[in-house]
Amino acid sequence: MNRFRGYIFSRPFMGERVPQHVQNLVIRDYCARRQLKFLLSATEYAMPGCDLILTQVLDELPELDGIVLYSLFQLPEGRQRRSAVFQKLLDQGKALHCAVEGLKASNAQEFDRLETLWRVRQTLPDCLQPAA
Amino acid sequence: MGNELAMQARVNLSIQLPGDHSSLLPVHADTWSGDSPYEVVVWLPLVDCYGTKAMYLLPPAQAAALDRNFSQLAGASGESLYQAIQSDVTWLQVRYGEVLVFNQALPHGNRVNIEPETRWSMNCRFKGVFTPYGDKQIGEFFEPITLRAASRSGMAYSLPKTS
Secondary structure, three states, rough: OOEEEEEEEOEEEEEOOOOHHHHHHHHHHHHHHHHEEEEEEEEOOOOOOOOHHHHHHOHHHOOEEEEEEEEEHHHHOOOEEEEEEEHHHHOOOEEEEEEEOOOEEHHHHHHHHHHHHHHHHHHHOOOOOOOO | OOOOOOEEEOOOEEOOOOOOOOOOOOOOOOHHHOOOOEEEEEEEEEEOHHHOOOEEEEOOOHHHHHHHHHHHHHOOHHHHHHHHHHHHHHOOEEEEOOOOEHHHHHHEEEOOOOOOOOOEEEEEEEOOOOOOOOOOOOOOEEEEEOOOOOHHHHHHOOOOOOO
């Protein structure tokens, strides 16, 4: 099958904003390099914190081999919600790819790796900051 | 750097053929293009490196002087900047089996390799996990390689819910 649904954002995430067509270009290139069949990206709603479209893509998982996010940091910010996303992918034996980071997770260890990256990133605002 | 490190996720390989003008790195500090000043570079030659087969580095005192007078010294291009500091740079000699760890905030670069051999080298950046990041972020460029138990525990902690 080898079918992967793209997932992009229509709002900033982690203080970054990337035009949608650029997000799609990055995902398309990532899929081409790894010989993944890229299915038209789903675009998350712009409302802050909203992940309704991600939920819809997860509901579509039985028809897919996985999801290609533009960025790992487009996952839900809440730990429990993120964990539920990972668990759903694990339960169905599907893969999660993050195009910008060049990361892939399809087993518990690899999802733990993604979660560690999230936790470090969420901790950084409480750490030493660059000089102005 | 501390005892909790983040490492560049994909190590760079650099090949510099003799006489090749097409893949030179003009004088630069990595910080000038968005790297964090908290990073260091590990430079690992796969061959003996000497002369123009190696790289040059501007020592700390001269780099500080350059920082103070940058606008006067920089001129119109990277080449004019190199000409301004040429007499102050140190050409490194690093043999196969040795490794160089250097502060990438010090200006450095290479010139056309006029030695008769190709330079093969790898380079990789390291920094403290919880030190400030520049344009190269955790996840897309860096990955934690040593996280201590207290940090893992702290990152997983949240206050109990009261309702």
